[in-house]
Amino acid sequence: MNVHSPTPADFAHVREWVFDLDNTLYPHHSNLFSQIDVAMTGYVSELLQLPREEARKLQKDYYRQYGTTLAGLIARHDVDPDDFLEKVHDIDYSWIDPDPALGEAIRALPGRKFIFTNGDRKHAERAARQLGILDHFDEIFDIVAADLVPKPAGSTYDKFRAIHRVDCARAAMFEDLARNLVVPKSLGMKTVLIVPHNFEATFSEIWEREDVEDQVDHVTDDLAGFLRSILPGL
Structure with a gap:
């Protein structure tokens, strides 16, 4: 190698x-994905009426188990993927x-x-x-x-x-x-x-x-x- x-x-x-x-x-140092990460936590929190800390833990559990948070939410909660993708990518690309x-x-x-x-x-x-x-x-x-x-x-x-x-x-x-x-x-x-x-x-x-x-x-x-x-x- x-x-x-x-x-x-x-x-x-x-x-x-x-x-x-x-x-x-x-690049990683642009930190753009941190915005998406926060938005995903907010989405899970609102969807399941969970405090943000619990929502973030569940979000990461789904990521590890299913490969993406979205895949976990579809499997467990039948979410609308278009709605999820639109909301979590509503971010500031000027970063x-x-x-x-x-x-x-x-x-x-x-x-x-x-x-x-x-x-x-x-x-x-x-x-x-x-x-x-x-x-x-x-x-x-x-x-x-x-x-x-x-x-x-x-x-x-x-x-x-x-x-x-x-x-x-x-x-x-x-x-x-x-x-x-x-x-x-x-x-x-x-x-x-x-x-x-x-x-x-x-x-x-x-x-x-x-x-x-x-x-x-x-x-x-x-x-x-x-x-x-x-x-x-x-």
Whole structure:
């Protein structure tokens, strides 16, 4: 496993570029997801008439058990997914700083580019537009397209591949959650884990927590810099 120094040769075969959204395309330090997290707690609290502390605990329990809070709420309480997605993404996207360097790097990638997110399309479009990168993507595959089944479910990757005819042998996936790279790696994709800028924890802590060391080809805390390093002449 090469965690630091990719070369253009490592990615010369790639023509399908697949990016997670939250804490991947926009950086962890923007703290945007904290707004969504607060909104989800509020939604659970109002729905079930629970104090916020109890609602937050239940929210996290559902996340761990079902993969997303939404999946848990659908399974346990038959919530309207459209209502949930609209309310929890009613946030201030100005927290994201535009990233021209990232936009330039994504534009220069050869082949097709996808956003593959457990959020919804509107959220992805707003975040990518704020970053200044939306126009560089060919398509967005969101939780609705996945029939509300979140990553890391294998069926969700299968649906993504089928709809967009993705050649996994010529694909790379970028994710901030190592467990979401297990299936892509098994399908033959090159895998890149995105960690927070100036990440202090040791890589061993990632592997111990998620037991996925063999599923990650590269690790970076600078997505734009990583992409520039694999693009000859950029």
